[in-house]
Amino acid sequence: MKMEQNEYIQEKMIEFAMNINDFFIGQEIIDSDKSICKITNKSINSIEVFMYKKTKEGINCKQYFDMKSFNKRFKIK
Numbered sequence: 001m002k003m004e005q006n007e008y009i010q011e012k013m014i015e016f017a018m019n020i021n022d023f024f025i026g027q028e029i030i031d032s033d034k035s036i037c038k039i040t041n042k043s044i045n046s047i048e049v050f051m052y053k054k055t056k057e058g059i060n061c062k063q064y065f066d067m068k069s070f071n072k073r074f075k076i077k
Contacts (some may be wrong), residue, residue, distance in 0.1 A: 016045040018067035022076075023047060029074045036077065049074070 020042060023029075027039045031051065040062055041048035048064045065073065 013044065016067065018045075018071065020045065020047065020067055028077045030077050032073050037074065046070070 023039055023042070025039055025042060029037050029039060029049070031037050033054070035052065035054065037052070038050045039047055040050045041064075043064070046064045046066050047070050048062055049070075050062050051060070053059050053061075
């Protein structure tokens, strides 16, 4: 039973992490609005992205995205 549970957990981690190993910290990526962003950190199944302000009144910020959201929004530069 323990082995089945470990296999299940490994399969789910692959599903959640998706293609996270295709990206690296410091890599520039393109946001859906065509602006350049940078990967600043990674966890097991999410990526932190630094985004420059989008408007004059905006701010530069960092935000974590799960891999599903990340893959929908960002493309490799």
